[in-house]
Amino acid sequence: MEQVFLNELRDRFGIEYQNVDLLSEAFTQSSYVNEHPNLKLQDYQRIEFLGDAVMELTVSEYLYAKYPNYPEGKLTRLRAAIVCEDSFSAFARECHFDRYIKLGKGEEKNGARDRNSLLCDIFESFVGSLYLDQGKEAVQRFVAQVVFPKVEQGAFSYVMDHKTNLQEFLQKDGEVEISYPLVAEAGPANDAQFTVQVVARGEVLGQGTGHTKKAAEQAAAEVALRKLQD
Amino acid sequence: MEQVFLNELRDRFGIEYQNVDLLSEAFTQSSYVNEHPNLKLQDYQRIEFLGDAVMELTVSEYLYAKYPNYPEGKLTRLRAAIVCEDSFSAFARECHFDRYIKLGKGEEKNGARDRNSLLCDIFESFVGSLYLDQGKEAVQRFVAQVVFPKVEQGAFSYVMDHKTNLQEFLQKDGEVEISYPLVAEAGPANDAQFTVQVVARGEVLGQGTGHTKKAAEQAAAEVALRKLQD
Incomplete structure (x- = not known):
């Protein structure tokens, strides 16, 4: 060598x-x-x-x-x-x-x-x-x-899934119901924009936008996690 | 426990x-x-x-x-x-x-x-x-x-591949050319039977039959290996 x-x-x-x-x-x-x-x-x-x-x-x-x-x-x-x-x-x-x-x-x-x-x-x-x-x-x-x-x-x-991470973070203190209500939908069908909130214990933790509902949920969960971990 | x-x-x-x-x-x-x-x-x-x-x-x-x-x-x-x-x-x-x-x-x-x-x-x-x-x-x-x-x-x-095993067995003493000549083909196209021999150093080491040429070659190699290892 x-x-x-x-x-x-x-x-x-x-x-x-x-x-x-x-x-x-x-x-x-x-x-x-x-x-x-x-x-x-x-x-x-x-x-x-x-x-x-x-x-x-x-x-x-x-x-x-x-x-x-x-x-x-x-x-x-x-x-x-x-x-x-x-x-x-x-x-x-x-x-x-x-x-x-x-x-x-x-x-x-x-x-x-x-x-x-x-x-x-x-x-x-x-x-x-x-x-x-x-x-x-x-x-x-x-x-x-x-x-x-x-x-x-x-x-x-x-590779992390923000929704899963948020759930794990919130469930450290016991079971929590997390919901992702759709709050806005804009644009034509082939280029729609979805906006969702993430809500837990009656509180809005974040909001996210994406071309699919799933992407919007991931974005919202990421925002919520960043706020919670700050 | x-x-x-x-x-x-x-x-x-x-x-x-x-x-x-x-x-x-x-x-x-x-x-x-x-x-x-x-x-x-x-x-x-x-x-x-x-x-x-x-x-x-x-x-x-x-x-x-x-x-x-x-x-x-x-x-x-x-x-x-x-x-x-x-x-x-x-x-x-x-x-x-x-x-x-x-x-x-x-x-x-x-x-x-x-x-x-x-x-x-x-x-x-x-x-x-x-x-x-x-x-x-x-x-x-x-x-x-x-x-x-x-x-x-x-x-x-x-899981072993008989053709590979035979090659490895024969090559212990140096490179060897192994061939699998087709010696018979019988039956209709949708149910053909192939028979091949396995030949190395000018010697027929075995013969095998199968529904594909590859299967026949594997069968022939397995026969040859068994003979050689006896």
Whole structure:
């Protein structure tokens, strides 16, 4: 593996491999293996198989502990938003993993180095190799540097359903009936604008507008949540 | 939790919980929670969210180490056959977990106690609770008793692709060209019967018949593998 990458792993993440061959395998694509048959290399796929499951558990364990009041459905939505190609490829770029992938010439020409699916694979295979080399705690430290701060900054909160969140927020103190009365409807049928209020315990908590009633309800719930949490 | 279950866990699996409440939560279905609002119980779903990921990694780690020559595709197929509702519900029954699920009366009447989807959930939530109470090694010991022997007895080998297996078997000693020449075609177009041979290194290794060429090839590869492995 290139020394500059080993230095970067050490300086940025405090990671020093005992078995650098594992790291090297984790960054080797099959096209490179095929171009160098004499080297008898392995591509990253087996390590990625493992790394995929390591990430799934690492993120699950974090969410389970971090959000003790989230019901399972919300944890699952959040995990799906974190453990996916879009997120992992972005993390891989942030870690400069794209620079160190070993690609065959054809794949290089085809732009594979900037392909999200490959970067996602490499992020998983890196994690798999770290797990094999140094165990669960080392993975947790790495993911706590690269992934968890993003979660805490709300990068994945778009998957949240504001109506559900509002309900959970209000029900902390017992059952609450929440209603979304329609207060206005404007525009032609093919471009209607709905305005709803959100009402709980006889109080109007917010108001929202949208092209569908559902969108208006989500907007109203978001407004109410923001007010209540201020 | 019932003493008879605690005894069974201890005697059969050598498991003794430090926090029995976790075990109890892992066996509590939402219908039971709803029927006993005063008890302020949690249902199993959050622990199951975690247990699902724990099982995925435990099985992945085992397969990765156990089958160092399996390519990723084969590991993934095998993992999918093990980590699924059919398998987990069968494991749950073997462990007598069905006896100890806390269900509401309506769900009991509806036969939930024998429903595969619930038993699968309970198997995952049990594993999640064991992980929370005693960590990864305790889960590995349990899964090594309940799941891995089944894998080693070939209970999941039906997911294997015989053509791929034959290729892997023959390629242990270097690249081999395998062909599947069509030797007979019989019957009407809507009920054709294809017969193919499997040939490698100039030798006919087997013959198979099927309603499609692909099925005939799989059958031929299976015959060849059985002969070669005898």
